[in-house]
Amino acid sequence: MTDEPARSGFAGAPPDATTGTRDATSLRAPAGPFSQADRDALWRAIMGRRDVRNEFTARPVPDDVLARILTAAHCAPSVGLSQPWNFVVVRDEAKRREVHELFSHANAEAAGMFDGQRQALYRSLKLEGILTAPLGVCVTCDRTRGGRVVLGRTHQPDVDLYSVACAIQNLWLAARAEGLGVGWVSIFDTEELKPLLGVPEHIVIMAWLCIGYVDELFTSPELEARRWARRLPLEDLVFDGVWGEPAGDLAPALRAAAPDQGQAKG
Numbered sequence: 001m002t003d004e005p006a007r008s009g010f011a012g013a014p015p016d017a018t019t020g021t022r023d024a025t026s027l028r029a030p031a032g033p034f035s036q037a038d039r040d041a042l043w044r045a046i047m048g049r050r051d052v053r054n055e056f057t058a059r060p061v062p063d064d065v066l067a068r069i070l071t072a073a074h075c076a077p078s079v080g081l082s083q084p085w086n087f088v089v090v091r092d093e094a095k096r097r098e099v100h101e102l103f104s105h106a107n108a109e110a111a112g113m114f115d116g117q118r119q120a121l122y123r124s125l126k127l128e129g130i131l132t133a134p135l136g137v138c139v140t141c142d143r144t145r146g147g148r149v150v151l152g153r154t155h156q157p158d159v160d161l162y163s164v165a166c167a168i169q170n171l172w173l174a175a176r177a178e179g180l181g182v183g184w185v186s187i188f189d190t191e192e193l194k195p196l197l198g199v200p201e202h203i204v205i206m207a208w209l210c211i212g213y214v215d216e217l218f219t220s221p222e223l224e225a226r227r228w229a230r231r232l233p234l235e236d237l238v239f240d241g242v243w244g245e246p247a248g249d250l251a252p253a254l255r256a257a258a259p260d261q262g263q264a265k266g
């Protein structure tokens, strides 16, 4: 058991009729650590989540499951609570075929940007599941949402984009827990995608997500398994106090917590 409130257990007082505010103290709930079983489950979602290209099955994604992962996305943090996201759900195969054509064109261009053996390896990689996944979700950012001045965005205008990235990560983790795989495709010109989906000019397309059930997943990033790139040692990326100062005392704990040390199971 945990002492966390249930997902839908919002037990707050109603807004005060005169001020429109709530009694903030009544909106708090205990926030101790999760039980070991719950922590294990969270770690399993984090470490077992993968970017999926090949493993999608054709099994349709029921609406209630889709609604849950979209709800997970919608519960993400966002700057000033601006919630700048929208989600265009695309099941239609003909539409996905058009999206796939955009990918194919862009992917051919991308391949040409690498040289020699690297290009050959790039061409051997499968970098999308637009047609094999039964569902595509285009995630967007409305940079006008929240009005001209948004709390928290006054000096860092791009934090609305970061907010949408948080939403995508929430969705990705929730999908893992549901037995769904997600593949993020960014190899196409988003301006060409807009007219296909009727996305207005001022909206930014953040991601095309391929979503479907999976029976198996890679145990480490597929790009690592296919020798394109490697996960960097975390201890090289953590500095102590100032940029460039090695993590020092923290380094052994960082090494011990690394995924390949068996800390987390997929």
Ligand SMILES: Cc1cc2c(cc1C)N(C[C@H](O)[C@H](O)[C@H](O)COP(=O)(O)O)c1[nH]c(=O)[nH]c(=O)c1N2
Pocket (backbone or CB within 6 Å): 049, 050, 051, 052, 053, 126, 127, 128, 184, 185, 186, 187, 220, 221, 222, 223
């Ligand atoms: C913003 C962004 C954009 C993309 C990706 C990710 C992110 C965060 N990734 C997936 C990426 O390759 C993958 O996350 C890493 O290789 C790590 O693997 P796991 O996600 O841990 O399986 C990705 N993968 C792919 O095959 N085609 C793509 O176009 C993209 N684009």
